[in-house]
Amino acid sequence: MNNIALFGYGTVGKGVRELIDRNPLFHLISVFDRKEKEKELGSLLITSIDEIINDKEVDTVVECLGGDSLSYEVIKKALKNGKNVVTSNKETVSIHLKEYLSLAEEYRVSFEFEASVGGGIPLIYPLSIQKDFDEIYEIKGILNGTSNFILTKMQDDGMNKEDAILLAQEKGFAEKDPTADLEGLDMVRKGNILASIVSKKEIDNIDIPHFGISNINPQIIKEILRLGKTIKLVTDIKFQNDGLSIVICPFAISPENPLSTIKNEYNGVMIDGEYQEPLTFIGKGAGKNPTASAILQDLIRIEKKIPYPYQKITEKIKVKPDLKGTYLLFKADTLKAVNNPTFKQLKDADFICKME
Amino acid sequence: MNNIALFGYGTVGKGVRELIDRNPLFHLISVFDRKEKEKELGSLLITSIDEIINDKEVDTVVECLGGDSLSYEVIKKALKNGKNVVTSNKETVSIHLKEYLSLAEEYRVSFEFEASVGGGIPLIYPLSIQKDFDEIYEIKGILNGTSNFILTKMQDDGMNKEDAILLAQEKGFAEKDPTADLEGLDMVRKGNILASIVSKKEIDNIDIPHFGISNINPQIIKEILRLGKTIKLVTDIKFQNDGLSIVICPFAISPENPLSTIKNEYNGVMIDGEYQEPLTFIGKGAGKNPTASAILQDLIRIEKKIPYPYQKITEKIKVKPDLKGTYLLFKADTLKAVNNPTFKQLKDADFICKME
Structure with a gap:
C-alpha cells in the first residue's frame, strides 16, 4: 500500500x-x-x-x-x-x-515524469531503454494538443484562426492566453525533456529556437494543401556527431507519414534509431484522463519497484540548431522556398514551414 | 555482466x-x-x-x-x-x-517475450502496466508484416497478388510458403499473446477464428478503393463483460485512421481503454533489426532488474467471437453487405472485409 x-x-x-x-x-x-x-x-x-x-x-x-x-x-x-x-x-x-x-x-x-511529455503516451520508458542499446538519430514530435487542435480545425474544417482558438478554449484545450502553445514554448519544454533523457545533458530552454503558428492564415493553408501536404507544429530533435539540434517549427507533411494522421488534441512522436527504425506513438496529449493515466503508470512502477533506467545528467550543453532542408517562407503576400536558410531568414518571415 | x-x-x-x-x-x-x-x-x-x-x-x-x-x-x-x-x-x-x-x-x-509480437514496438510493457490501472476495451493490431507488405503493393502500386508475394519473398519478408501469413495464422498467435497478458487467461489458438487475404483480387481492391478505404488485415481483440472476443479479419479502414498509414512491412497496434483513450504504436514488425531490438529491450530490463508486472495466467477460457458490425462478403462475382453476419455466412464467402 x-x-x-x-x-x-x-x-x-x-x-x-x-x-x-x-x-x-x-x-x-x-x-x-x-x-x-x-x-x-x-x-x-x-x-x-x-x-x-x-x-x-x-x-x-x-x-x-x-x-x-x-x-x-x-x-x-x-x-x-x-x-x-x-x-x-x-x-x-x-x-x-x-x-x-x-x-x-x-x-x-x-x-x-512520464506525464510531462505526450500525455498518456508511454514515452519516457521506451526512450530510456532504447538509448541503452541503440543509437537514436532523431525524434520528431507533435507534442502540443492546443496548437494541433487549432491547426486541424483550420485545415480540415476551414475554420479561421480566431474561431478555432475559441473552440479550443470552449473544449478546455486552450488557455485564456494561448500564446505559449501557439508560439511553440510548450514544445520547447517537452523537447528539452526528451533530448535530456537521451543525451544525458542539461539544456537551457532559452537556447531552443521555436517558430510557431501565431501568424498562420487561410492563404498559407491553401498553399500547403495545394502541395498535397498538412501543416503540423513539430519538435525536431537530432542527435548528431557535431552536436544536439532542437528546433520547434511547422512542418508540411505528406499524407503517407503517420504524423499526418495525428489530429485535434492528439499528440504523436516518431523515434528513429540505428536498430529501432522509425517507431511512432500516437495518443491523447493532454486533459484529465490521459495525464492521469500517465501519472498512474509512474505510481504503479514505483509500487512494483520497476525503476526506469535513467542515467545521471552530466554537463550542460548548448544546442546547435540544424536548419538544413527546404523551407517555405511567407512574408506579407510573398512566398519563397529557400534551401538551408539562415536563422535570420527564418526569423524575418511571418510564417515558416519545413518541407518534409 | x-x-x-x-x-x-x-x-x-x-x-x-x-x-x-x-x-x-x-x-x-x-x-x-x-x-x-x-x-x-x-x-x-x-x-x-x-x-x-x-x-x-x-x-x-x-x-x-x-x-x-x-x-x-x-x-x-x-x-x-x-x-x-x-x-x-x-x-x-x-x-x-x-x-x-x-x-x-x-x-x-x-x-x-517482447519480441514475439510487433517486432521492435514496445507493446508487452505498456499493456502490462495499463491493465493494472485502466480497463482495456479493445486492441486492434496489424501484426503481420508479410500480409501487410503484400496488401500495400497490391493497393498502392497496383501489383497482382503473385508478383507481390514474389517481391515479399525476394525481400525476405515472406516464407517460401506464405500461407500461414496470408491466412492470418501468425496473427492468431500474436493476438492470443496480447489477449492473454491483458485477461490473464489461457486461450487455445485453435479457438480463434481467422479470415485471411488468400483470395484477394484486383476487383475486390478496386471496390474498396471506390469506397475511399484501405484494406488491412487486423487482429481485433475485445474485452467485454460477456467474454473475450478475438477475430483476425480484413478491415476496410478510412484514411483518417492512423492504422491506414501503416504500410509495407510495418506493424501497428491501437489500444483503447477507459482512461487511456486510443493509443497507437507503429513500427517495423519483423526482420533482423526490429526483432533484435526487442530482444535487447528484454535483456536490458533483466540486467537492470526492471521486472515486468506480469500476473499469473489462471484458468483457460473459450473466446466468444464478436461478429457485430457491417461486413462486405465477396463470393464469385457478387458483393453483398451484411450486418451482424453469422460465422457460417463469413466462412462461406471467398473474401470478407469488415467496414470500419
Whole structure:
C-alpha cells in the first residue's frame, strides 16, 4: 500500500484522485490546494505544504500544480524528505531535471515524469531503454494538443484562426492566453525533456529556437494543401556527431507519414534509431484522463519497484540548431522556398514551414 | 555482466549477436546451431542443447529457433536450470505462456517475450502496466508484416497478388510458403499473446477464428478503393463483460485512421481503454533489426532488474467471437453487405472485409 499526497486539485488532480480511489494499491491521504476547495475535499484538504511534506505517512507526492516556483519548492522538499515524486509539470522538469534526478538518487527515492511529455503516451520508458542499446538519430514530435487542435480545425474544417482558438478554449484545450502553445514554448519544454533523457545533458530552454503558428492564415493553408501536404507544429530533435539540434517549427507533411494522421488534441512522436527504425506513438496529449493515466503508470512502477533506467545528467550543453532542408517562407503576400536558410531568414518571415 | 547463450543463428540471431557485441553489459558465450555454422561461429558454436543449459556460466538464454518442439525443450530446460529466457518465438509463447510464466516464478528467473509480437514496438510493457490501472476495451493490431507488405503493393502500386508475394519473398519478408501469413495464422498467435497478458487467461489458438487475404483480387481492391478505404488485415481483440472476443479479419479502414498509414512491412497496434483513450504504436514488425531490438529491450530490463508486472495466467477460457458490425462478403462475382453476419455466412464467402 502506497500512501499518496496530491498537490493541486485541478482537472488533472481530479483524474488522479479517481484512478487512485479505484485502485487497491494506493491510498490518497492528503490534498494540497487553496482553502476554497474544502467543500470538495473535506478533511483531505491541507493548505500547508510543510504539514504534508513532514507527514511520515506520505510515501509519494504527486505534483499537479503547474508553473515552476511553488512546484520547485514542493518537489525539492519532498525528495529531501524521502518521498517519491511523480509530476506532470513539464515546466519545472525542463528547468530542474538534473537537480531532481540527483536529489532522488541521493535520498534513494524515485522521481518520475512520464506525464510531462505526450500525455498518456508511454514515452519516457521506451526512450530510456532504447538509448541503452541503440543509437537514436532523431525524434520528431507533435507534442502540443492546443496548437494541433487549432491547426486541424483550420485545415480540415476551414475554420479561421480566431474561431478555432475559441473552440479550443470552449473544449478546455486552450488557455485564456494561448500564446505559449501557439508560439511553440510548450514544445520547447517537452523537447528539452526528451533530448535530456537521451543525451544525458542539461539544456537551457532559452537556447531552443521555436517558430510557431501565431501568424498562420487561410492563404498559407491553401498553399500547403495545394502541395498535397498538412501543416503540423513539430519538435525536431537530432542527435548528431557535431552536436544536439532542437528546433520547434511547422512542418508540411505528406499524407503517407503517420504524423499526418495525428489530429485535434492528439499528440504523436516518431523515434528513429540505428536498430529501432522509425517507431511512432500516437495518443491523447493532454486533459484529465490521459495525464492521469500517465501519472498512474509512474505510481504503479514505483509500487512494483520497476525503476526506469535513467542515467545521471552530466554537463550542460548548448544546442546547435540544424536548419538544413527546404523551407517555405511567407512574408506579407510573398512566398519563397529557400534551401538551408539562415536563422535570420527564418526569423524575418511571418510564417515558416519545413518541407518534409 | 550478463552471460548470454543464443539458440538459433539465423537472421534474428545474427542481429542479436551484433547488438550484444557492441554492448558492455552483455557477453555472448555460446551459440547453439547446426554443425554447418562452424565457419561463422568458430568456438562459440555448441551443437548440444544440454551442454549449454548445464553451463553454470550462462545467465540468460536467448531463443531464436522458431517453431515449437525444439524451442519448448530449450525454454523449459533453461528455466528449470535457473536461466532467464528471452524469446522472439510467438508460436511457442502462444501455446505455453502459462507454463513458462509459472516456471519462471518457481525458479525465480525472468521469462521475457517482447519480441514475439510487433517486432521492435514496445507493446508487452505498456499493456502490462495499463491493465493494472485502466480497463482495456479493445486492441486492434496489424501484426503481420508479410500480409501487410503484400496488401500495400497490391493497393498502392497496383501489383497482382503473385508478383507481390514474389517481391515479399525476394525481400525476405515472406516464407517460401506464405500461407500461414496470408491466412492470418501468425496473427492468431500474436493476438492470443496480447489477449492473454491483458485477461490473464489461457486461450487455445485453435479457438480463434481467422479470415485471411488468400483470395484477394484486383476487383475486390478496386471496390474498396471506390469506397475511399484501405484494406488491412487486423487482429481485433475485445474485452467485454460477456467474454473475450478475438477475430483476425480484413478491415476496410478510412484514411483518417492512423492504422491506414501503416504500410509495407510495418506493424501497428491501437489500444483503447477507459482512461487511456486510443493509443497507437507503429513500427517495423519483423526482420533482423526490429526483432533484435526487442530482444535487447528484454535483456536490458533483466540486467537492470526492471521486472515486468506480469500476473499469473489462471484458468483457460473459450473466446466468444464478436461478429457485430457491417461486413462486405465477396463470393464469385457478387458483393453483398451484411450486418451482424453469422460465422457460417463469413466462412462461406471467398473474401470478407469488415467496414470500419
